[in-house]
Amino acid sequence: MDFDFNQEQYMFQDTVRDLLASALTMEHLRSGTPAELWGQLAETGVFALLTREEDGGLGLGYTDLALIFEEFGRALVPAPIAAAIVAGGAIARFGTPEQRAQLLPGHGEGALRLSSAFAETVATVPAAMTLTARPTDAGWTVTGSKILVPDAAAADKLLVALRFGDDLGLALVEPSRAGVTLREQDTLDLTARYHEVIFDHVTLTAGDIVGGRPDPAAVVACFDAAAAVAALQMTGMAARTLDEAVTYVGQRKQFDRVIGSFQAIKHRCADMAVAVDACRSAAYYAAWALDEAAPDERARAVSMAKSWCGDNARFTCNQAIQLHGGIGFTWELGLHLFLRRIKCEEASFGDADWHRERVIGATLRSMELAG
Amino acid sequence: MDFTYSPKDLAFRDELRGWLAANLPQGWGETVFLPEDEDENAMFRLDWERKLYKGGWNGIAWPKDYGGRGATLVEQAIFAEEMARAKAPEGLNIIGRNLVATTLLHHGSDAQKARFLPKIISGEEVWCQGFSEPNAGSDLAAVRCQAVRDGDHFVVNGQKIWTSFAQYSQWCILLARTDPSAPKHKGISFLLVDMKTPGITIRPLRQISGECEFNETFFDDVRVPVENLVGELNGGWRIAMTTLAYERGPEDALGRQLVFRQELDQLLATAAKLQRGNRSAIEDGLLRQKLAKSLVGIEIMRLNCLRAFSKSLKGAPRGAEASMNKLYWSHVMQDMFDTAMEVLGPLAPLTAGDAHAVDGGRFQLGFLRSKAFTIYSGSSEIQRNIIAERVLGLPK
Numbered sequence: 161m162d163f164d165f166n167q168e169q170y171m172f173q174d175t176v177r178d179l180l181a182s183a184l185t186m187e188h189l190r191s192g193t194p195a196e197l198w199g200q201l202a203e204t205g206v207f208a209l210l211t212r213e214e215d216g217g218l219g220l221g222y223t224d225l226a227l228i229f230e231e232f233g234r235a236l237v238p239a240p241i242a243a244a245i246v247a248g249g250a251i252a253r254f255g256t257p258e259q260r261a262q263l264l265p266g267h268g269e270g271a272l273r274l275s276s277a278f279a280e281t282v283a284t285v286p287a288a289m290t291l292t293a294r295p296t297d298a299g300w301t302v303t304g305s306k307i308l309v310p311d312a313a314a315a316d317k318l319l320v321a322l323r324f325g326d327d328l329g330l331a332l333v334e335p336s337r338a339g340v341t342l343r344e345q346d347t348l349d350l351t352a353r354y355h356e357v358i359f360d361h362v363t364l365t366a367g368d369i370v371g372g373r374p375d376p377a378a379v380v381a382c383f384d385a386a387a388a389v390a391a392l393q394m395t396g397m398a399a400r401t402l403d404e405a406v407t408y409v410g411q412r413k414q415f416d417r418v419i420g421s422f423q424a425i426k427h428r429c430a431d432m433a434v435a436v437d438a439c440r441s442a443a444y445y446a447a448w449a450l451d452e453a454a455p456d457e458r459a460r461a462v463s464m465a466k467s468w469c470g471d472n473a474r475f476t477c478n479q480a481i482q483l484h485g486g487i488g489f490t491w492e493l494g495l496h497l498f499l500r501r502i503k504c505e506e507a508s509f510g511d512a513d514w515h516r517e518r519v520i521g522a523t524l525r526s527m528e529l530a531g
Numbered sequence: 532m533d534f535t536y537s538p539k540d541l542a543f544r545d546e547l548r549g550w551l552a553a554n555l556p557q558g559w560g561e562t563v564f565l566p567e568d569e570d571e572n573a574m575f576r577l578d579w580e581r582k583l584y585k586g587g588w589n590g591i592a593w594p595k596d597y598g599g600r601g602a603t604l605v606e607q608a609i610f611a612e613e614m615a616r617a618k619a620p621e622g623l624n625i626i627g628r629n630l631v632a633t634t635l636l637h638h639g640s641d642a643q644k645a646r647f648l649p650k651i652i653s654g655e656e657v658w659c660q661g662f663s664e665p666n667a668g669s670d671l672a673a674v675r676c677q678a679v680r681d682g683d684h685f686v687v688n689g690q691k692i693w694t695s696f697a698q699y700s701q702w703c704i705l706l707a708r709t710d711p712s713a714p715k716h717k718g719i720s721f722l723l724v725d726m727k728t729p730g731i732t733i734r735p736l737r738q739i740s741g742e743c744e745f746n747e748t749f750f751d752d753v754r755v756p757v758e759n760l761v762g763e764l765n766g767g768w769r770i771a772m773t774t775l776a777y778e779r780g781p782e783d784a785l786g787r788q789l790v791f792r793q794e795l796d797q798l799l800a801t802a803a804k805l806q807r808g809n810r811s812a813i814e815d816g817l818l819r820q821k822l823a824k825s826l827v828g829i830e831i832m833r834l835n836c837l838r839a840f841s842k843s844l845k846g847a848p849r850g851a852e853a854s855m856n857k858l859y860w861s862h863v864m865q866d867m868f869d870t871a872m873e874v875l876g877p878l879a880p881l882t883a884g885d886a887h888a889v890d891g892g893r894f895q896l897g898f899l900r901s902k903a904f905t906i907y908s909g910s911s912e913i914q915r916n917i918i919a920e921r922v923l924g925l926p927k
């Protein structure tokens with residue numbers, strides 16, 4: 161057993177951290193993602209990492225990406241990038257050879273953009289999803305909508321989770337397909353565009369379905385990956401807001417003292433540090449479980465992480481704003497960008513209550529207790 | 532990163548499972564439980580510890596030279612899991628095993644290691660910790676209990692307080708002032724004191740829970756041979772910091788985690804049985820969320836320990852990070868016992884003696900005891916000071 165990362169994984173983290181420190185400043189975040197970011201990140205290999213070696217990728221796993229997603233959170237890398245990596249990961253794992261060959265090389269180079277469509281106005285988790293494909297002579301037809309799809313307008317393909325009759329499955333649809341319209345949404349998160357993707361009698365064929373046929377296990381695996389990635393990114397956001405707070409209280413003076421010397425402030429910072437440390441334990445384990453654990457343990461690990469990291473990233477960010485006083489409330493400082501993004505991550509892919517219910521439900525079943 | 536079990540690990544697990552099945556009393560955890568009487572309970576736990584030792588299962592992480600197995604991290608994790616699964620009791624000599632032994636391994640002389648370690652692991656000698664005094668708690672470096680050199684002995688005079696298990700202990704680690712004129716951190720020495728020495732008086736102190744686990748300990752011209760000085764004269768503070776780092780560290784926490792997990796499993800089973808309105812307590816949405824929160828909190832406690840272990844196995848120094856571990860679990864576990872009381876609902880006030888008491892009153896006892904979590908081993912306020920100043924680098 162070893163609950164630590166190896167040397168290469170830490171080096172990869174350093175590379176990405178250094179890149180993001182210059183490629184994605186607060187200025188960038190306020191004025192929109194720099195266009196070069198996709199290409200710069202692609203050069204580090206992040207988009208090819210989950211792709212199998214035989215498909216031209218690195219054949220690595222989420223464990224190798226855990227620290228990278230944490231860095232994404234720290235730098236507030238806009239949501240479309242993680243969405244693309246998760247979508248690519250699902251295609252790499254569950255796609256047909258044709259789908260892998262068609263999409264993954266471009267995805268790996270950052271040239272072909274993927275995004276993922278999971279949320280609905282009534283659902284953030286697979287079991288609650290209602291978007292349904294109805295059989296026709298030619299295949300299926302879909303009418304309905306998905307919301308909060310990260311920058312669907314810039315995507316070449318959308319990975320859509322939907323029902324085929326009773327079975328959940330994943331489909332690949334271009335935003336330009338007949339019957340698909342996009343509506344840009346007004347959201348809390350100011351670092352990316354999100355779209356509602358509206359399907360009006362959109363035709364799907366077997367070739368559009370990831371793996372060639374609906375596969376509910378693939379949907380849940382992809383959902384778990386997305387939830388764990390949210391937990392990892394929130395861990396990074398929590399760590400960053402802690403750092404911002406510690407730096408600020410170490411400099412700001414009131415009453416002729418550095419405010420960080422006041423115990424009331426120190427103690428808040430200490431509680432934040434403990435929260436961040438526990439976020440890491442939970443989120444790293446979830447990343448490992450995505451790669452290695454059986455579905456039940458994977459679900460448990462992911463749900464622990466998503467619920468804990470959501471609650472604690474919120475806690476840490478709230479504290480950081482409080483510790484900055486009036487300037488913390490300004491548009492200019494930018495802590496609100498974290499506040500906003502964390503709220504979006506919390507609400508996505510199952511909120512904390514839903515994930516806690518999944519943990520306790522599974523635990524009670526394993527103990528053979530009713531309820 | 533790797534959490535998988537190798538065939539060798541699985542063999543270790545099966546061996547332990549087999550041993551536990553053969554050595555725990557018949558009906559353990561179902562019809563047979565820990566004795567309620569405090570002294571009987573302590574003796575039961577001591578016997579159990581000795582049995583563990585005879586089976587080769589005490590202090591498994593210790594080096595082989597001192598009777599341990601040199602267990603790997605994964606074996607320690609498996610050990611914790613299996614003990615929790617079997618609802619096995621906790622040994623009595625926690626201070627000896629976790630604090631004294633580790634401190635001696637770092638700072639003891641070869642003669643001290645050879646003399647004391649084997650009897651700790653075998654459960655022959657139980658230890659207590661004489662650090663706190665009436666006027667030196669959080670400010671531990673203010674200890675006043677004096678040790679004055681007299682030939683080849685120190686003569687100790689003074690008082691210690693909150694000394695857990697002193698009544699069952701053969702030995703005590705004592706922080707004593709050996710240079711009253713030096714700055715307070717620089718005049719303290721770390722002594723090993725035989726509790727049978729004339730001049731030691733122990734007075735039990737009754738705790739919130741009604742139990743008397745801790746004591747006042749008085750030292751009246753107690754003669755301690757100089758070979759029982761650990762490390763250098765007046766160098767005791769640094770050694771005490773090693774002791775505290777282990778007291779707050781992952782070894783200690785992993786042992787506790789298994790006990791807490793047993794409590795929570797029992798609480799879940801109880802919540803599934805208890806009626807609340809026209810359904811069971813576990814079906815109450817709010818209680819269920821709180822229970823789930825505890826479940827997640829306890830599992831993360833385990834993960835925190837494994838992460839800390841992995842770092843220390845790679846040689847990372849053990850220091851202020853231990854405070855994060857302690858601060859985390861103490862609050863998570865207090866919350867769990869608050870939730871337990873809520874789960875019991877109308878029956879929450881009923882303690883062990885009442886016919887309607889739930890599970891023999893164990894949750895009331897746990898709830899009362901949990902108040903100490905955020906006080907002992909350094910209060911939460913002290914842990915926060917340490918984290919803020921030494922981990923985050925905020926000014927004093």
Ligand SMILES: Cc1cc2nc3c(=O)[nH]c(=O)nc-3n(C[C@H](O)[C@H](O)[C@H](O)COP(=O)(O)OP(=O)(O)OC[C@H]3O[C@@H](n4cnc5c(N)ncnc54)[C@H](O)[C@@H]3O)c2cc1C
Binds near residue numbers: 664668906909912
């Ligand atoms: C069940 C139990 C078992 C124990 N077992 C042992 C044992 O075996 N051996 C042993 O030596 N000791 C033992 N202790 C003692 C324990 O270590 C002390 O109680 C603890 O260190 C606190 O010291 P104190 O009681 O003097 O409280 P004080 O130090 O007087 O603290 C009182 C309050 O003030 C706060 N406070 C103190 N200083 C500061 C500060 N600088 N900043 C902010 N807040 C502060 C504390 O957090 C606390 O809330 C035990 C205690 C308990 C409850």
